[in-house]
Amino acid sequence: MRKAINYINETLGTNAVEIPIHNRDFGNLPIYISQAYKLYEARIFFKDIVLVELKNEDDLSILQADKHLQLLRNTFNRIVVLVLDNLQSYNRKRLIEKGINFIVPGKQIFLPELLIHLNESFTQPKPKQRNEVLMPSAQFLLLYHIIHRYQNWKLEEHPFKGIAQKLKYTPMAITYAVEELKQRELIEVYGEKEKYIKFNLERSELWYTAQEQKLLSSPVLKTVYVDVLPSNVFMLKANASALPEYTSLNPSKQQYYAIEKNAFYFLQKNNGLVNANDREGQYAIEVWKYNPEALAEDMGNDNAVVDPLSLYLSLKDSLDERIEMGLEQIIEKYIW
Structure with a gap:
């Protein structure tokens, strides 16, 4: 001073x-x-x-x-x-x-x-470059906060360690995710021995701010087609197969499922995929950047489907008018 x-x-x-x-x-x-x-x-x-x-x-x-x-x-x-x-x-x-x-x-x-x-003068070190979109773990935290507004367990009420345990991330991954959200000024971090987060915006404003800044991306890394679903692996319905849970649309003929990338690579390594290819098959398996089960947990859906906002992000670039109508219904229900 x-x-x-x-x-x-x-x-x-x-x-x-x-x-x-x-x-x-x-x-x-x-x-x-x-x-x-x-x-x-x-x-x-x-x-x-x-x-x-x-x-x-x-x-x-x-x-x-x-x-x-x-x-x-x-x-x-x-x-x-x-x-x-x-x-x-x-x-x-x-x-x-x-x-x-x-x-x-x-x-x-x-x-x-x-x-x-x-x-007088203002020479500054070059600011750290950052990705245009949020890293998957940071997007996961943001979506979890928006989606689970009515659940008893809330991100803002638990320290980093508790968040990691609940959402099946490592403490280090949560730390990196929180740091990115903090740099984007979407959250504040407080606490001494135990660190907590506080979102700076209301949930609807948080969603629209992230959309305007183009921070959110599709959770889907790639789609693989198979003729037989892998055994002993639980997967959630995704894409057009999940839309009927949240909208008035009927399910598609093509059946879609979502799986977290590490689980997919384990199946691939252990020959758990039958006739896997990137063109056609009775089942389409979307490989996700983050765990779709952890994000959809406790939502109380009638069927085992992915969460609505990740579903929205996975389909937002679709040119199908029916899907566009369904996505509007999702926003009306979960954001407004």
Whole structure:
């Protein structure tokens, strides 16, 4: 914080001094504020301000920071300024777009409430590249949260370890999935010893945001046709065979089933598929990127079918008008 104060004084010609705001002075602020930030009082041009320093800048989320700064402003009734040592260009742009006061010592002062904007230099490390769509495990978590809104077991009420056990993922896979959702600003992570997640949007808004940003993809890796279903393997109906469960459509002549990719490769390795090919067969087996059974569990369907939103994503590019009508019915039932 001393660097920020020196930068303010040198740049603006002031004599500001920072005074720490101790935890005991936080009043009724949530505990996560004191865990995430250091707060200081200062005075610039006869205006009392609160300087907010993020303890771990790797945790910076613009959406979350905006909410927290508004909370601090309402609590202290003062101008609130975010202080950052480093700031990537895309986050800088978002802070400016949202009108959030911020200071990057030696580089930039943006205080729209004081009509101050000084930009000396701004060279940033290249931001990490990320995939256009969510990784399968991250998509799984997002869809599970939307679909299971009425079930007793909810993602937001359990730590990472509990989520991994319930959804049959490794703890590391859940950690990676959560990190990606956090980077997309779809969730917040909180907690010390045990980490929990909190989705930033209502379920319908979450779905439409993910759709608009093109984050969601078909769960189907490929489709394999066989003449005989593999024995001793439980599979859910998928594709047009699953549509009657959620829509007014009749089942198709071609029978479709879904299987998780690792289970499929096990069958393939152990010669469990009869006359497998990529063109035709009595049964079509969709090989999924994630476990269709875990996502459809506890849905209370009359038949063993895949979940409705993964079904939607697997068919959304279909040109069949009947299927398009069925997909509209799914959205009306599970999103609106």
